[in-house]
Amino acid sequence: MTAQAALLSAQGIGKTVKSGINDLVILQEIDLSVTSGEAVAIVGASGSGKSTLLAILAGLDTPTVGSVQLDNEDVFALDEDARAQLRGRAVGFVFQSFQLLPALSALENVMLPLELAGRPDARAAAAAMLERVGLGERLGHYPKHLSGGEQQRVALARAFVVQPKLLMADEPTGSLDAAAGEAVIKLMFELNAQAGTTLVMVTHDEQLAQRCGRIVRLAGGKIVP
Amino acid sequence: MTGLAMRMLARDWRAGELRVLALALVIAVGSVTSVSFFADRVRQGLGREAHQLLGGDLLLLGDQPWKEAMSAEIARRGLAVAQSTNFISMAQSGSGDGAKSLLAGVKAVSGAYPLRGKLRVAPRLNAPDAAVAGGPQPGTAWLDERLTSALAVNPGDKVRLGNAELTVAAVLTLEPDRGANFFNIAPRLMMNAADVAATGLIQTGSRVTYQLLAAGERKEVDAYEAWARPRLERGQRIENLENARPEIRASLDRAQSFLGLTALLAAILAGVAIALATRRFVERHLDGCAVMRCMGATQGKILSLYGAEFLVLGVAACAVGCAAGFAAQELIAHWLASIIQAELPQPTVVPAVQGALVGLTLLLGFALPPLLQLKDVPAVRVIRRESGATKGSAVVAYVLGFGTLVALLLWQAGDLKLGMTVVGGFSAAVVLFIGLAWGLLRAASSSASMRFFGARNAAVRYGLANLRRHSRSNALQVASLALGLSAILLLTITRSDLINAWRQASPPDASNRFVIGIQPEQLEPLKDFFRAENASLPEVYPMVRGRLTAVNGKAVSEKDHPDERAKRLVEREFNLSFMEALPTHNEVSAGRWFDPKSRKEAEASVEEGIAKTLGLKMWDVLTYSAGGEPFTARITSLRKLRWDSMKVNFFVVTPPWVLEKAPTSYITAFRLEPGTEPLLDRMVARFPNVTVVDVSAALRQAQGIIDQVILAVQFVFLFALGAGLLVLYSALVATEDERRREAAIMRAFGASAAQVSGSQRAEFLVMGAVAGVLATCAAAAISTLLAQRVFQLDLPMNFGLWIYGPLTGIALLSLNAWLSARKVLSASPALTLREG
Ligand SMILES: Nc1ncnc2c1ncn2[C@@H]1O[C@H](COP(=O)(O)OP(=O)(O)OP(=O)(O)O)[C@@H](O)[C@H]1O
């Protein structure tokens, strides 16, 4: 633990699922602490449990054992709805498969978290955010008419528009080619720096991981040095 | 929050996610509302039409002359008023040896009679008739064909009635309130009310019925009825319609059944479409909801968001549906305007409320269960897609919704038997469809069939393998398809069968002339006559005049039978018949048809309606006096008659031996084609004693009404047809997304376009064939059941259905396979996969 208070910390996280008659251990004995403003990369081979860990850290999934503190709240002491509210307050997400709502235009996708939070200035804030990610001209376009890189930029705008304390990204470039991926990463770090957001990013790209201040390596569900 | 729900509604609407759902709601509400309106408004109008068949909008009956105040009030309200005096008396003609007499039903009418409808008269027997305004002039009488012929009078001759002598002015051929079964009651003599006193026939103790008629603006008629009802005295009443013109009532009742049924069908189908559409909506929104959960939306928020979205959509769709229903019934009313002469009562809000309730119940019952799943979507789905897929269905919620809907619809239809038939049949069909579809699909994709059909072709093999893999969701899909398809088959192919059968109930070649008074010794000559004329030989029935004198040994008296018709039947002679076999247009509804050879006990078969009116039950012993001879018979069966068949019908029938000693004459009915009238003249010349009664006007009236009503009914069919199409469409698109993704994966792995479309074709072909066959069986079964149980019609087997049905299924799914393959193949696999 550093002197500065941890924004996110996990103690003794383990996750076991039943698969047939055997128990499958996905994660075990994970301790992790992320301070405010830090950028952490979680790397590891496919199937090593990166996504599962991220989901648990964000309170999307529940661990079999262990606890997580996020923004001074004990995540798994809260019920599902309270966790959702905590996420709404403190966490932004970027996913490998973008997860934009197909029925909503780019602008509406970015407005959605603001609308859910009941912000009256949703439209203006979302438009300004899309301007910042370079999609000021594409407000009315639907996801299916945007390229993968553009979709991910909309997703970034959607994540940053609520000014979260923590951004969680799961393979943000996983579905993109090298050039588009690079552009998205550059944008993400830029926005991150400007907003002073804490970043937890899952990737299996070593080079990308190197750009984060700290690298956590997972192998077989355990943190390895 | 509601603001966001409204915005989400607008966004989903724009994306086309809600159109099927909204349309299904509009159709359900529209059909229920329009039929409800029809029941509420047009049926009342038709009921009044029947009133008009009684000669006015309102008919009051009494056994004492009406007080001045009762008729003055009618006039005070600006309504037309008329009165008639009805009694039975002997009418006489000629003198000395040529004197003839017959008991006649006398109707003495005041100047304005009839207030509605028209009498028709002919200048002499067998001459063309025409409608006339008003009734006979003072000093004259109109005799119907039977009386004219029995008294052997011609216009200009005199008839004596009590102390009065009247001049015969015309032959009365149609009296609106007497249908085609005139021969069961006394022949008519119509005269002017001014001459009643001169007959001296009405004295204290005479059995007389006094009619008071009113007609005019609906509101005032209703107001008068309300005013008059509490002022009725003993022996006075307002005529109910049950007994008026049974052949027309039969048509209207059938129309009512058809309409109720159609609305029921439309609403249930719409429910299925709503369930399918919502399921699809939910499947397409799972990801979005998971994302919202990531963004901090609580379960309650998601539920209220989509709940509000659906509620607003539902209310809007219900409003549109109500408007559509209102417009539809306006159209129906417009079409029926020519048979409904009185102005229709204004529609009330009740049908709109009923329609809206049905709509909201549908939404609650069929949309809420899948919708509830949205709130349960785990947020982790954004990372692991396979978590939180929709569950099969929330059975309890569906059952609850379905139950509520059924209760509502039964309330609306008000016909428990019809409702239960449809609901029970529908539920059984759904269960059966799913089971059969599953079994058939498994069989079609069995390894044996795979070896047989897919030996050469990898695409076919892949298609059949798909069939097997998706056997559960495909079974559901095929069942829905079969459901939609059977509704469409029912409403297109078998609908015309049903309607034809309906028209056949009163076919264009129905008899338009009745011949009565044929003597036993004239039977053979009459048959020879028809043969010589090359006319089709009509069926001849024996007729015995009899009077009911006792029931179970207890003498019947007027007091036991307060009902007017019952009174009429008790007092008067009416016609019995004897025969061995049940006539084809009769149906035994209780007991069994007697064995004509058995002489153990005298048996009688009685018409259901008259039995009800007279309070007769199975096993009662009737005593009749026929030709002065009493005879008794036990009721061993009740019969249902098709009154609209325009055939010879009898209230009471016995085996031949029971009545063999009674004086018998014969009656027959045949069709006289226009232009062959001389045949009639030749027949009358040859058999001067028989009477020919022209019922073509009554027939035309009945057929006209049937045609109009059928037109109106078909219009409501459109709603059900629309609902059926929606179910089909929803079932087709239900698995579209999944198929598209799979095809894209196949393409990504290098499958050729031909292979992709080939595998889809193979899968769809089997599904189409299965759905088509199931739908055909269902349509055939339902239509036969309906025809027999509900409409009492015989439905001929429709071979076309067995060809069109399965072919439609195959064609439809092949078309769908082709369209969806095109969609998949024209888009790049990457795009399809990315859209997820
Ligand atoms: N709910 C579950 N049930 C069964 N197995 C699971 C479940 N969740 C995760 N797993 C398994 O746990 C392992 C870790 O999964 P996870 O998605 O976290 O890996 P990952 O490191 O993100 O891999 P990738 O780099 O391929 O995305 C995998 O083998 C996965 O199949």
Ligand SMILES: [Mg+2]
């Ligand atoms: Mg992963």
